[in-house]
Amino acid sequence: MSGRGRPVVVALAVLAACARPVSVDTGPPPETPAFRVLSINDVYVADTLRDGSGGVARVAALRDSLARTAPVLFMLAGDVLAPSLLTKWYGGAQMVDVLNAARLDFAALGNHEFDISQARFEARLRESRFRWLSANCRRADATPFPNVRGWDTVRTGGVLVGVVGATIASRYPSWVSCTDPVAAVHAAIDTAEASGATAIVALTHLAVSADSALLVREPRIAFIAGGHEHTEQRVAIGDRLVRKADSDARTAVVASFYRRGSGWRVQDELVPIDRRLSDAAPVAAVVARWTDSLIAHLGPVRVLGTSASAIDVRDGSGRNGESPFGNLATDAMRAGTRSDVALLNGGAMRLDDVIAAGPITNHQMESIFLFPDETRVVTFPLTGAALRAQLTHNVKTQIGVGGYLQVSGIRYTYDGGAPPSQRSVLALTREDGRPIADSDTLVVSAVGYMACNGGDGYTMVEQSRSACARLSSAPRTVDLLMAYLAAMPGGQIAMPPTGRVSTGGVR
Ligand SMILES: [Zn+2]
Structure with missing residues (x-):
């Protein structure tokens, strides 16, 4: 775990969400970011893990807490529909249900999304109240998957943010066609910028080496929220970053975007998702319902x-x-x-x-x-x-x-x-x-x-x-x-x- 950057901004927000108070070193009052990105990745279990870490309901509470000081875009960088115990019976419906309740904004397609059948996969996409992103994956007949776009824009904190998705190339079932992610991301950023986006965030499910190469080759990307590795990653290219959290929401990445001239300064922090955070009650209720159904299948x-x-x-x-x-x-x-x-x-x-x-x-x-x-x-x-x-x-x-x-x-x-x-x-x-x-x-x-x-x-x-x-x-x-x-x-x-x-x- 690394604790780089000034932790005071997020630490204060976490404190506001804490079940029990912790002491925080308050320095001079921090500058307020224009907006923040909160990201998790590789989440197969929505519930808190046996070691007491993780829990999507806690991440949702963190988002609510952060939103008191600046707008937040809540993202998931892929690998969520499979594989898991509940997916054996429900084909990923449990994760979409929880993420809808958590009011996720964007999810990237990860390689494991394609582990389930095409019919189940497309049903999950249609059920999602958040936007799925992948600039390089579509159906084998070249038509887009429902509710999946290469990029999207969202106005937040007075900024038009362009979010571009990318998925690792791999051996996929015959109904999936994924092209080279780098070329697809370049084209997607062209169109996002033409639509007026002034901050470009990439939401990727790639190997960290590929993310680093993408950041080098595409200077228009201010920040990459990534997934695929199951342990946290941080790569800085100049003052731009690739950042990934630990799997199953054991940690979450918070990236705060500050205006600097015509560009952005991004300050990152890895926030442990643990019992110091309370649950967002509506999300916890949905998680509990699915946990009950697991017990019905497997016994206590x-x-x-x-x-x-x-x-x-x-x-x-x-x-x-x-x-x-x-x-x-x-x-x-x-x-x-x-x-x-x-x-x-x-x-x-x-x-x-x-x-x-x-x-x-x-x-x-x-x-x-x-x-x-x-x-x-x-x-x-x-x-x-x-x-x-x-x-x-x-x-x-x-x-x-x-x-x-x-x-x-x-x-x-x-x-x-x-x-x-x-x-x-x-x-x-x-x-x-x-x-x-x-x-x-x-x-x-x-x-x-x-x-x-x-x-x-x-x-x-x-x-x-x-x-x-x-x-x-x-x-x-x-x-x-x-x-x-x-x-x-x-x-x-x-x-x-x-x-x-x-x-x-x-x-
Ligand atoms: Zn993966």
């Missing part, structure tokens, strides 16, 4: 055990190699199905975050496995040769992507120094070191996505056929995991050691 929050260490469920740890959490989940699959071997693709784990040490709950585990049906577990016999073929496919083609295999019940070594296409499985044994011969038959449990549907190119469809006929009643990975954790001795959740996969001394 239940502590499964206590973990002495943080649990890393970031994508990078589950997709690049053996991960302690992947070992835990596959151990649970094996225990719950009494199989010899369990296989789980890293992409089945969707939290992309680190769970803090302490009590671990059923809702936290549910929020890791956001594809309930794809992660049902089937159990079937597989020969040693066929198992070796799956592992060989993994080390040749799936390292670094969602098909990376987390495993339980076996150990293997592959030649990590070889080019991927030439790799092979050098040694394959059971957990206790006994070698697995090609002619052996093992009982294997694996998620239906891979075993029944051949997801990520795995080839077990023949062997799993009769087990897959009962897929719809097969146990979910998360149910096996929760039962496994709840049965750990003394309520202490112990992470299994690593050492199941070795790369022959090469990383």
